[in-house]
Amino acid sequence: MVKQLDRPRSGGLWRIFSSPKGQQSHFVETEIPSMANKSQLSQAAMLSGPAKLTATTGLVDKLTRDLTSVNLLPHRLSERDAALEELKVYGRDPRNADPIFTREGIEMLTRHAFDSPSSTTSRNALRCLCNALLLKAECRQFFVDLGYEAKVCNKLKNDNRDDEFLASRLVFLTTYDTDTKLEQLIDKYHLADSMIKNLERHAKYHSDGGRVTADPMQDMALAETLKLLFNITHHCKQKVPSFTQAVPHIVTILCNGSFQVDKPLDSPIGPLVNALLNLDLGAKEVQSSLYPPAKLTALSDRLVSLLEQSRAVYQQEELESTVTALIGVIQMVHGHAPQDVVVLIRQKLLPTEADRKEVLGRSASLPSWLLKNSTNPVAPKLRDIISNLLFDLSDKDASRFVENVGYGFASGFLYNKNISIPQNASEAFSDDAGSSSRPINPVTGQFLDSEQHSDVPEMTEAEKEREAEKLFVLFERLRANGIISVENPVRTAVEEGRFEELPDDYREDVD
Structure with a gap:
């Protein structure tokens, strides 16, 4: 069991993917x-x-x-x-x-x-x-x-939001620092059935367009049930199938619910997204809920909308703990989606022609935001999940990945995944690749005719020699310190005769 309770855990995920910091410490x-x-x-x-x-x-x-x-x-x-x-x-205060x-x-x-x-x-x-x-x-x-396991689980059977909130909170807390038997709670005391029934009640509540006033207790109880659902499905993976029937109710609440929140992923919206993360979204019986025939993109549109809202609200230091789960769920929804939904998700998340008027990652669009954060140094889990999402959006094909995001963004990910990288960046671009026939810089992803060329004069031969010497010294230092183990490219170039030693009295011809 996890040994900390200072913030909601991730199990690798929940501590990162939960609602705002400090929520769990509420009395x-x-x-x-x-x-x-x-x-x-x-x-x-x-x-x-x-x-x-x-x-x-x-x-x-x-x-x-x-x-x-x-x-x-x-x-x-x-x-x-x-x-x-x-x-x-x-x-409220344990002192005295x-x-x-x-x-x-x-x-x-x-x-x-x-x-x-x-x-x-x-x-x-x-x-x-x-x-x-x-x-x-x-x-x-x-x-x-x-x-008292049986009595706690029986409490969850009551059609009462106070009982749901309190009993769920109690079981949730026992998933930390205890030897509680989660599998027994599910098999013997029907915990999963009670939780799914409560989620069904919440789904019905949020589908009722005739509601006049909101009930704060509804949202509090819902959030507690969702947090408990995440923890159980993380720590008791063999029982994840017991919660598959929760998926339709979570999707209904997420798509139909109207919540008064300060930020897009505040509770209970964040917990709704997080709860989907460990569930089997590929199960045949939930496909019609994830991609309803009446509107195939209802869920994917909602998730992308939350991502669009989130990027404008959360600060850099908040992204890791709030947005990572959302991107993970979008990746899962894309992975099981019918082709029509796949196409629409890619249209919204991959760079467009408008993005290619600049070096990729520099515009104000959502695809550019994703690219910028795919190299975010302060959010390692976020950058990894974004890179994985973009790779999935590229059919997990290295050439298409380079085509979509540019060699600069793609090369590091492919190298770390030990995926073969095209020897020449331009090889990733076929004649009919992309949505435009305009030539594209394969490294930056920008249209060549949109590039701005510098007015700085070309370096003299002497300046080039000095820069080569600096580069030679830098590589030698890195090799000596054990940071890299590759051959010094400057030394190799000299040995191959691609460098010429200039005499001290050399003067460059000037027209």
Whole structure:
């Protein structure tokens, strides 16, 4: 299991492909407190040091005794819920709240969460429990050791968004730093079936054009289910087929959902994209959802639109953790698409004639943005996935790849993949290649008649000799330091007689 919880993980992917940084550190506040006096909760939030520790200890003891002696009788249910709400306030900061984060404290909260006949008490305890597992890694194993897997999964069967959010969050947190048996949750307790059913409910909700007001709890529960789906399918790959039926619902929500977000890949849109990443998009039973007959490009258009929006919003340092997953999903959708969809995706993502009026990668278009980031030094995973996408868009053919993106962008990728590179860049361009008959510079990808030639005078022979000497020295230093192991090209040229030693009194003829 992953040993960090500071940011959503990627498993190679989720930590990179998740929604905005810090989202996972949010505490569970899914509804306004109703059982406890608000002024009392405000006072509790102000406590610190020994006073907070004393108050926390008292509440934990009181709630623990209630489990055995029924100290808080059913008719005094509001008192029990008020105690849990107050405890939740203390549990937001683990300092001087130690009793909450002990094995005994976690057991007390778990029993109130899953053994109470009151749904209100259960949810109040679940909020405390989720916050505790978020803040203290050891609490996750404490919870797993209690053996409440069946009851957690049963909670997900409820047609209730609070229960979906809290139970999904709880299972999600146990995928870090614990020995929880994900395969058993799926096979024995039908976790996948419950999650797919919840996604079906969300799809129906977002397909209902008659909705008047948005329900924030819907989006919160949806995001938590999607995050859990990603983690399970990453860590339990043998059970990915159990979640294939989730694909149509995710696609429906992604294409039909209307979300109020500040950035295009904010939750729940980012998690919707991420969730597709580990699923089998090649499965026969989901093809009609990915490419609906009524509009074959519905999904691909939505994904490319998100990419277009994202490139204008996210800063360089954000791209790796936000956009990489989106490009990975576009690559998967392209890989399984019918020919009509393939053609349209390529038209939007490969350089156009307008892009070739300049050196490729310099215009303001989406294809140029992709090319520029295919060599992004601060986003290695992003640049790799972009290069792989562009190679796929070129039918995985080296010559066509060079034709599409230029020898300059293509050569490094092909070399790293150990794919044969055309000996001469111009060999990659056949007479009928490309969308135009205008000659193209095979290295830069620019139309030759659009190139601007420098007015700088040609170097003199003496200047050329000095530059050759500098190049010779540079290669010798690189060889001596072990950075490269190739033969010095200047030395080779001299040995082959392609360099002429000029006398010291040589003067170049000047017309």
